[in-house]
Amino acid sequence: MIDDSLDSISVRKQCKLLGINRSNVYYQYKKTNDTELANLIHDIWVEMPYYGYRRITYQLKRDGYQVNHKRVARVMRESKIKAIYPKERFNKNNTNHKKYPYLLNGLKIEKPNQVWGSDITYIKLPDGFVYLIGLIDWSSRFIVAWKISNTLDAGFCLDTLKDAFKVSKPEILNTDQGVQFTSIGWIEFVENNGVKVSMDGKGRWADNVIIERFWRTLKYEHVYLHGFNSLLEANKSIGEFIEIYNNKRLHSSLNYRTPSEIYNA
Numbered sequence: 001m002i003d004d005s006l007d008s009i010s011v012r013k014q015c016k017l018l019g020i021n022r023s024n025v026y027y028q029y030k031k032t033n034d035t036e037l038a039n040l041i042h043d044i045w046v047e048m049p050y051y052g053y054r055r056i057t058y059q060l061k062r063d064g065y066q067v068n069h070k071r072v073a074r075v076m077r078e079s080k081i082k083a084i085y086p087k088e089r090f091n092k093n094n095t096n097h098k099k100y101p102y103l104l105n106g107l108k109i110e111k112p113n114q115v116w117g118s119d120i121t122y123i124k125l126p127d128g129f130v131y132l133i134g135l136i137d138w139s140s141r142f143i144v145a146w147k148i149s150n151t152l153d154a155g156f157c158l159d160t161l162k163d164a165f166k167v168s169k170p171e172i173l174n175t176d177q178g179v180q181f182t183s184i185g186w187i188e189f190v191e192n193n194g195v196k197v198s199m200d201g202k203g204r205w206a207d208n209v210i211i212e213r214f215w216r217t218l219k220y221e222h223v224y225l226h227g228f229n230s231l232l233e234a235n236k237s238i239g240e241f242i243e244i245y246n247n248k249r250l251h252s253s254l255n256y257r258t259p260s261e262i263y264n265a
Contacts, residue, residue: 103198116170140262
């Protein structure tokens with residue numbers, strides 16, 4: 001046992017004599033509320049989408065958080081976060097839809113409006129969740145359109161797509177195989193506008209990696225730093241962030257230019 005009251009032998013020397021890591025002596029578990037825990041779980045899941053609640057629990061413990069698997073499972077259930085193997089993501093796939101190929105393998109993306117990606121993520125509020133859909137231009141990282149809803153119905157997704165097509169239209173639109181993106185209304189609107197449909201392979205979140213990276217940026221640089229008490233507050237605050245992201249935030253991948261500078265060039 002380490003005794004930090006000894007003046008004759010330092011803690012560092014006691015650790016060396018006992019063969020233990022000094023950082024373990026000062027280690028204390030970090031406590032979190034459910035909102036913070038949901039954000040931590042989501043971060044792990046974005047990087048390791050095949051992790052279930054048991055692996056996520058062990059990862060959180062390794063990161064220094066005081067959790068157990070029952071609490072992690074509950075928060076994941078409330079957050080609608082599920083491992084993509086063998087389970088599905090929170091936006092349930094439609095297994096009966098027409099199969100569309102993934103068109104981006106080996107494709108050199110060189111200009112705005114060549115490829116757009118769309119996806120849905122969740123935002124935790126004190127009394128539940130709201131859902132955020134975005135459409136991003138792959139070449140410029142410009143957010144063409146977005147919308148927040150307290151339901152996951154296909155209608156609000158289609159409304160966002162219509163708003164985006166008022167700005168411009170891509171040659172290819174890539175999504176996952178969620179029911180919102182395979183609905184008749186969505187597919188017909190895309191194809192009737194002369195846009196090619198591309199879809200991720202089942203469970204392959206990396207197929208739409210550009211918008212996944214934007215979700216990560218949004219959450220790390222804004223959502224995790226602010227507490228939203230209502231859908232109205234979340235909508236206003238996220239809108240302000242996206243305005244800055246599009247028009248002021250410099251991107252190293254864009255040679256330190258903004259998405260709007262590239263998109264509108």
